[in-house]
Structures are given as C-alpha cells and as structure tokens.
Amino acid sequence: MDDFGRRLLQRLVRRTPAQALKATLGKWERLTVAQRQSVDFTQPKVAVMEQLVAIFEENGWTVKHITELEMINYMENANRGMWHAFQMTDPKDDANAVEMMQFKEQFKSHLSELVRHVSVKIKKHTDEALWIRIAWGDSYSPPNHLKPTYVVHHLQTPYVFVTSLNSKQKPFLVQALILSTGYQGIKDANLSGQKLTAIRDLLMKQYQQIFPSKYNSPLTEKNETVSNPHIEREQSEHASKRLQMACEAFGDGIVPQLQTAVYKLETKFRGDANTNRTMTKREGPFRCLVKFASTNLLESFRECASSGIASTPVSPLLSSITLKGRNYFVVTENGLPSSQT
Amino acid sequence: MLNMEQHRGSAVRTPINGVPVQKRSKSYRLSYGSCLGAASRFGFTPTLTARRFSTTRRVSKLHNVKEKINADQLALLVKMEWKLSYVTPLYQFRHTKLKSYSRQLSVFITAEKQQGLAVDVDRVQNSYRVSFSLVHGMAGTDDAETVLIQVHSKHMFAKKDEPQKLIWSGWLTCMNGNSDYLGSLPKDFICLPLFGSSGPEDLTSLVQSWFKQNFDCCIGPLEISHTSLQWLAALWTNCHNEDNIQHLKLIWSLPVAPPLQITYTVDPQDAWDLWGSVRKGSGAEKVREEEEPGKIIDIDEVMSFMQGLNSHFYKHFRLDLSSGSLKEVATSLGSAKYNGKIKISNSKYMITTLTLLTEGALLKMPI
Structure with a gap:
C-alpha cells in the first residue's frame, strides 16, 4: 500500500472509536470471517492500524477499497460534520419515475462530464437513501480523497442533504443532480444541523406532530385537598392549554x-x-442577528412555551422552524419571515 | 463596624525555605457594606439587583493612558483575557518591597512544584522566575498603585540556553475605589481588591495562597454580575461615536431543559441610536448636577436601554429574556463573561471598565 493509502486508512482508524470500527468492518463484505476475527480491537489504535495494513497489503487492496470502508463508516455514523439541506424544484413529468440504476448511471456520467477528475461512489443505505461520495479534483490534480463531499438523496423526494461541499464545487453538484433527477431547479432549504436524521425527519415531517383541535384533552382528576379548587382548575387549564400549544408548534414526544x-x-x-x-418612529430597520442554540432546540422551545417563558400562542417566527422545516430566516418588514436563497 | 476574626490561614502545607511566614492569630477586616451603611451617599435605587451598586457612573475616558502606562505592561493588559478574583485588604503589603516579594514567591512556587518530584535541585530552583512590578499611571487619587506579577519558566525538558517563557501573569488593582471605604482602612492595610490572572490554574492558586499566607487576606472568585454586564453593554455602546464597537453581542441563557442559549447581536449603529434615544439628554437634571451633559450615565438609562433591546426581541419571538440571565457581553472594545472572565481590548476604556469591576470586587468581599 502506498503512502497516501496509509494516510487515508490511518485517518479513518484514528477518527473512529474502536467499537464503531469493528461494526464497520463487520459490514464490509470483502473481509473473510477469519480476517475479521484476527483484528484485535482491544489493542491501541496503532496496533490495529498495523493489522489492517497487513490485511490490505495481503489482498492487494488500494485507495478504492479504503474509500469503500470509509463510506460504510460514514453511513453508520452520519451524525457528524454539518449537513445542509437542499430542495429541488419544478419537477418534470418523469421526476417520480427515476429509479436507482438510472440515477446512478446518469449522475456519474454527468458529473464526470462537468469535472475532469472526479471520483464518485454511490451506495444504497438500508433506509432506501442513496449515499453519494464525491472526491473532487480538477483539470490538473487527481481527486482528493481526503476531503470528500457526501450527498444523501431519497429517490422520489425533492430533498438532498450535503456535507463538506465548498462553493466552487456546488454548481457542478447542482447541475449533475438536476440532470439526473428530472427536476429543473434546486434551492437552499435553509436548514442545517449536525444530525442528518434530525434534519431529514424535520423536512419530511417524520416526527410526532400535534394538530390544533377545538377540544382540549380531558383534564386528569385533581386531588381534592387543594385550598381553592377554582383557582387550581383555572391554573391547570392554562397549563394544559400552554402545553397543547407548545406541542402543536414544536411536536410531541421525541422531536428532531x-x-x-x-x-x-x-x-x-x-x-x-x-x-x-424616538426609536419606534425611526426610519429604517433595527438590524440584529439572533441565534438560538441548545442540545435539542425544539425541546427547549417546547419547554419555554409550556412553562410560560415564551408566551402562547407561539411566535410565528419560532413555529416556522417545524412548519417550514427551516432553521435560517431573514426577516424583513414586508412578509415575515422571508428567505434569502 | 470592625470585624475581628480568627485567622484562617492554616493553608501552610509545605516547609518553605527562606520565606518568612508571618503568622498572626488575629486578622482585621472591615466590611465594605457596613461602611456604606446608613450614611451612604448612594441613594435608593429602583432595581433590586442594583441595590448596592453605584447608580450613576462618570464616563472617564483616560485618553492619555497610552502615554502614562509603560507600553509593554499596557500591551499585556489588553492582550489577555483575565479571570477575576476579589481580595480583601492586604496586611503590611509594601510597594517598596516588590523585589523581595519576587524572590519569595519564586521560592514558594518552586518549593510547591517540587513536592513529590525527584529532580535535580539546582535546575528546579531556576525553573520559576517571578517578577513583581508597579504599573504607574493607572491609579486614581485614593487608590494604591497597581501591581503586575509575571511568572517565567522553562519547559521541563528545555535546552540549557533556551530563554524562559512567560507562563503566568496576574495583577492586583484598585481603580477609583470608594474613598470613604479606603479612608476608613487602618494604616497597615493596602486595598487592592481586584485580582486578575491569566495562565495555568495551579499557578493561580499557588500565587493566591502565597498572598493569603503573607498578607493575611481572603481571596475568592469574582463573578461579573448581571447588573455589571448590563452596565458594560451600555458603557461600551456609549463609546461607539468615538471607536466603532463593530457589534453589540449579548448572550443569554434561559432556564429550561435542555438550556437554551440566545445570542443577540445588534448592529453597532442601531445600538447607538437606541442608546441615544434612552439618554436623558441635557434636561434640568444635568444642569442641577453641574456636569457636562453626556458625561454622567444613570442606571435608569442603562435599564431603559436593556428594556428596549428586550422588548424588540419579545415583539418578534414572544420570549421573555428577563426570565433568563445575561451570561456574556461583547463588543470590539472587550468582552465580559458571568463566570468572571474579562478582556479589555481597547486601552482607552480600561479605566472605566476597571472602575466598575473594582466596585464589584469591593461588594463581593465577605462582610
């Protein structure tokens, strides 16, 4: 194995926890059972690395095979890096009829027409999503396997999720996607996050939603020992109404x-x-940038609304996150909120 | 008024060669709060949080601070982010004995670091070099001069001819401390209530325990309170017409699970306009105070400014920022965090900022 192959493999080994690495190797069909069992994951990473190098050299495997392994690893551990969502627009009649083989073939040929040196790998994940790994090069340099772009696309949907894409490469990817999916345009969905599954669920509305209803859920029986049952009832009515509205805006149960x-x-x-x-009469906008951050933003918002820190009904700006599946907004005076695409 | 208390300095852990540890059985401390008791000239203030804080502040820009303070010292002060502590008055601290303190502290640190290490003694003794120096040109009329402490050291495996590097720095200051309080201190006490440090924490605690042992003082962490942060937001914004503040960034934390952090970054010109609209201008009050208009800032103005920012926020998000706490304020002039970290990036406004922090340190001292 050449130096570059070593570097690529070393990076993969170093970045992946031992258990995840074991799982990745388990999913890779090229290894024999004996080979798989021969690797001892309790040793330090350096030793694991040497064992893997030996196996790779024994079989004459090269960079191509390492990228295969990297891809499996990424598919199993998708919640890293920053994922950006795009939405394709203006479907042609055949947009919903594109199937996997056709897409694979077309995407590869279109992209290699656009970029001289490019290496594309496409794999189908268990959840029917197509995973695309692109290593970019240009007229003078070969594909850079150290900085691949990952693209995830669910066929028959307009959504595409991308990580590690720079602005120079973006037009080529967009072009290749449009040409091979039957859509005519693509726009930034203004949604990004570290968890691919979360932004996918939010865009595809795959989480437990609550819809506004005229009837509140029946109140649970209350302990009769309270000093003033009327006050108690009124308060719990308020509380349950707030909770209802919080769940309508941000989802119920586990949220993306x-x-x-x-x-x-x-x-x-x-x-x-x-x-x-003076200020309210002033001409011109009051320019500011507001960023909300939390380990689970929708859960934090839901608690804000149910506890009363946020007034109900919830501000349309906040409920737009789930309603529109976005987390970046430009809000101007005419039409709140609008977007910048 | 006076507070007699048992000496707490039982923190002497190692036999220290050559360090004269003066053990006293009694220590003397005067409470800042009690000094400002009933006779306080600070009147009743409208907000509960600001009850004991100055309600007005003079914007004293020491433009010539650059000419007065040694350039190297000033560069160090504005380069680092400092972790703040409060220090009770130092007993028998002498600005004339800095050279001997440098030697003593070097030996102290070396001795502490040596514990449990089997290393060449000659080498270890040279491994920490401490220098105390005076920072001239910062102190107000009643204040003691600021003291700067620097610790240089060599890496354990450094070559012989490699120069020692600055690994820790700290300072003790008093900036426009309350003159009633400073005047009420007995002669043997020097008040340098604000302690800033930058460097490894183990060195910070060594330096602090040396101070505790030698000058019979208490040292504890100093947070920058919600009110101080609001003051800084206003004071920095107030400078925008002279030095572009680039942005006014406020970071709030709301008490929900999981915690929600809100970063609210305002365009500098718009923040300045809002600040201008809440300033009371050249009304009758200013004339009565016989001050130039604009030189004095009142806490009401600070509160209206924050209120303005909060209500603009509320009108959009229907979220009440006042139910959370302000954690951080930042502009291009500096940044301040609730956990007691401060960075003063522009020397022009150092005095104003340190004055505010000195007041905070004096209030934090145990009563």
Whole structure:
C-alpha cells in the first residue's frame, strides 16, 4: 500500500472509536470471517492500524477499497460534520419515475462530464437513501480523497442533504443532480444541523406532530385537598392549554434534534411605543442577528412555551422552524419571515 | 463596624525555605457594606439587583493612558483575557518591597512544584522566575498603585540556553475605589481588591495562597454580575461615536431543559441610536448636577436601554429574556463573561471598565 493509502486508512482508524470500527468492518463484505476475527480491537489504535495494513497489503487492496470502508463508516455514523439541506424544484413529468440504476448511471456520467477528475461512489443505505461520495479534483490534480463531499438523496423526494461541499464545487453538484433527477431547479432549504436524521425527519415531517383541535384533552382528576379548587382548575387549564400549544408548534414526544436556529432581523424597531417613541418612529430597520442554540432546540422551545417563558400562542417566527422545516430566516418588514436563497 | 476574626490561614502545607511566614492569630477586616451603611451617599435605587451598586457612573475616558502606562505592561493588559478574583485588604503589603516579594514567591512556587518530584535541585530552583512590578499611571487619587506579577519558566525538558517563557501573569488593582471605604482602612492595610490572572490554574492558586499566607487576606472568585454586564453593554455602546464597537453581542441563557442559549447581536449603529434615544439628554437634571451633559450615565438609562433591546426581541419571538440571565457581553472594545472572565481590548476604556469591576470586587468581599 502506498503512502497516501496509509494516510487515508490511518485517518479513518484514528477518527473512529474502536467499537464503531469493528461494526464497520463487520459490514464490509470483502473481509473473510477469519480476517475479521484476527483484528484485535482491544489493542491501541496503532496496533490495529498495523493489522489492517497487513490485511490490505495481503489482498492487494488500494485507495478504492479504503474509500469503500470509509463510506460504510460514514453511513453508520452520519451524525457528524454539518449537513445542509437542499430542495429541488419544478419537477418534470418523469421526476417520480427515476429509479436507482438510472440515477446512478446518469449522475456519474454527468458529473464526470462537468469535472475532469472526479471520483464518485454511490451506495444504497438500508433506509432506501442513496449515499453519494464525491472526491473532487480538477483539470490538473487527481481527486482528493481526503476531503470528500457526501450527498444523501431519497429517490422520489425533492430533498438532498450535503456535507463538506465548498462553493466552487456546488454548481457542478447542482447541475449533475438536476440532470439526473428530472427536476429543473434546486434551492437552499435553509436548514442545517449536525444530525442528518434530525434534519431529514424535520423536512419530511417524520416526527410526532400535534394538530390544533377545538377540544382540549380531558383534564386528569385533581386531588381534592387543594385550598381553592377554582383557582387550581383555572391554573391547570392554562397549563394544559400552554402545553397543547407548545406541542402543536414544536411536536410531541421525541422531536428532531436540531442544534441551532438563526434569524437575521431587518425589521423596524418594535419596542414599547410609549417609553421609546424616538426609536419606534425611526426610519429604517433595527438590524440584529439572533441565534438560538441548545442540545435539542425544539425541546427547549417546547419547554419555554409550556412553562410560560415564551408566551402562547407561539411566535410565528419560532413555529416556522417545524412548519417550514427551516432553521435560517431573514426577516424583513414586508412578509415575515422571508428567505434569502 | 470592625470585624475581628480568627485567622484562617492554616493553608501552610509545605516547609518553605527562606520565606518568612508571618503568622498572626488575629486578622482585621472591615466590611465594605457596613461602611456604606446608613450614611451612604448612594441613594435608593429602583432595581433590586442594583441595590448596592453605584447608580450613576462618570464616563472617564483616560485618553492619555497610552502615554502614562509603560507600553509593554499596557500591551499585556489588553492582550489577555483575565479571570477575576476579589481580595480583601492586604496586611503590611509594601510597594517598596516588590523585589523581595519576587524572590519569595519564586521560592514558594518552586518549593510547591517540587513536592513529590525527584529532580535535580539546582535546575528546579531556576525553573520559576517571578517578577513583581508597579504599573504607574493607572491609579486614581485614593487608590494604591497597581501591581503586575509575571511568572517565567522553562519547559521541563528545555535546552540549557533556551530563554524562559512567560507562563503566568496576574495583577492586583484598585481603580477609583470608594474613598470613604479606603479612608476608613487602618494604616497597615493596602486595598487592592481586584485580582486578575491569566495562565495555568495551579499557578493561580499557588500565587493566591502565597498572598493569603503573607498578607493575611481572603481571596475568592469574582463573578461579573448581571447588573455589571448590563452596565458594560451600555458603557461600551456609549463609546461607539468615538471607536466603532463593530457589534453589540449579548448572550443569554434561559432556564429550561435542555438550556437554551440566545445570542443577540445588534448592529453597532442601531445600538447607538437606541442608546441615544434612552439618554436623558441635557434636561434640568444635568444642569442641577453641574456636569457636562453626556458625561454622567444613570442606571435608569442603562435599564431603559436593556428594556428596549428586550422588548424588540419579545415583539418578534414572544420570549421573555428577563426570565433568563445575561451570561456574556461583547463588543470590539472587550468582552465580559458571568463566570468572571474579562478582556479589555481597547486601552482607552480600561479605566472605566476597571472602575466598575473594582466596585464589584469591593461588594463581593465577605462582610
């Protein structure tokens, strides 16, 4: 194995926890059972690395095979890096009829027409998603396998999720996607996050939603020892109403795990008109950037609303996250919120 | 008024060669709060959180701070982010004995670090070099001069001819401390209530325990309170017409599970306009105070400013920021965090900022 292959393999081994590495090797069909069992994952990484190098050299495997392994590893551990969502627009009549083999063939041939040196690998994941690994090169340099772009696309949907794509490569990817899927346009979905599954679930509405209903859920029986049952009832009515509204806006049960939401506000100053007349009458927007961050943003928002820190009904700006499946907004005076694409 | 208390300095852990540890059985401490008791000239203030804090602040920009302070010292002060502590008045601290303190502290640190290590003694003794120096040109009329402490050291495996590197720095200061309080201290006490440190924490605690042992003082962590952070937001914004603040960034944390962090970054010009709109201007009050308008900032103005920012936020998100706590304030002039970390990036506004922090340190001292 050459130096570059060693480097690539070393990086993969170093970045992956031993157990995940074991699972990855288990999923790779090329290894024989004996080979798989010969690797001792309790040793230090350096030793594991040497064992793997030996196996690779024995079989004459090269960079191509390492990228295969890397891809399996990424598919199993998708929650790293920053994923950006795109949405394809204007489907042609045949957009829903594209099947896997056809897409694979077309995407590869279109992309290699656009970029001289490019290495594309496409694999189908267990959840029917197509995983695409692209190593980019240009007219003068071979594909760079150290900085691959990963693209995830569910056939028959307009959604595409991308990680590690730079602005120079973006037009080529967009072009190849449009040509091979039967859509005519593509736009930034203004949604990004570390968890691929979360942003996918949010866009495809695959989480437990609650829809507004006229009838509140029946109140549970209350302990009769309270000093004033009327006050108690009224309070619990408020609380359950708040909870209802919180769940309508942000989902019920386990919600997609988003980390951030960003709002670029370019609206007029909306302070208290009585105490701050100068500012509210001022021409021009009050420019600010608001970023919300949490380990689970929707859960935090839901608790804000149910506990009363956020007033109900929930602000349309916040409920737009789930309603529109976005977490980046530019808010201007005409039409809240609008987007910048 | 006076507080007699048993000496707590039982922290002497190692036999220290050549360090004269003066053990006293009694220590003397005067409470800042009690000094400002009933006779306080600080009147009643409208907000509970600001009850004991100054309600007005003079914007004293020491423009010539660059000419007065040694350039190297100033460069160090504005380069680092400092972790703050409060220090009770130092007993028998002498600004004239800095050279001997440097030697003593070097030996102390070396001795502490040597514990349990089998290393060449000659080498270890040279491995920490401490220098105390005076920072001239910062102190106000009643304040003691600021003291800068630097610890240089060599890496354990460094070559013989390699120069020692600065590994830790710290300072003790008093900036425009309350003159009633400073005047009420007995002669043997020097008040340098604000302690800033930058470097490994084990060295910070060694330096602090040396101070505790030698000057019979208490040292504890100093947070930058919610009110102080609001003050800084206003004071920094107030500078925008002279030095572009680039942005006004406020970080809030809301108490929900999981915690929600909100970063609210305001355009500098718009923050300045809002600040201008809450300033009371050249009304009758200013004339009565016989001050130039704009030189004095009142806490009401600070609170209206924050209120303005919060209500703009509320009108959009229907989320009440005041139910959370302000954790951090930052502009291009500096940044301050609730956990007691401060960075002053522009020397022009160092005095104003340190004055505010000195007040916070004096209030934090145990009563």
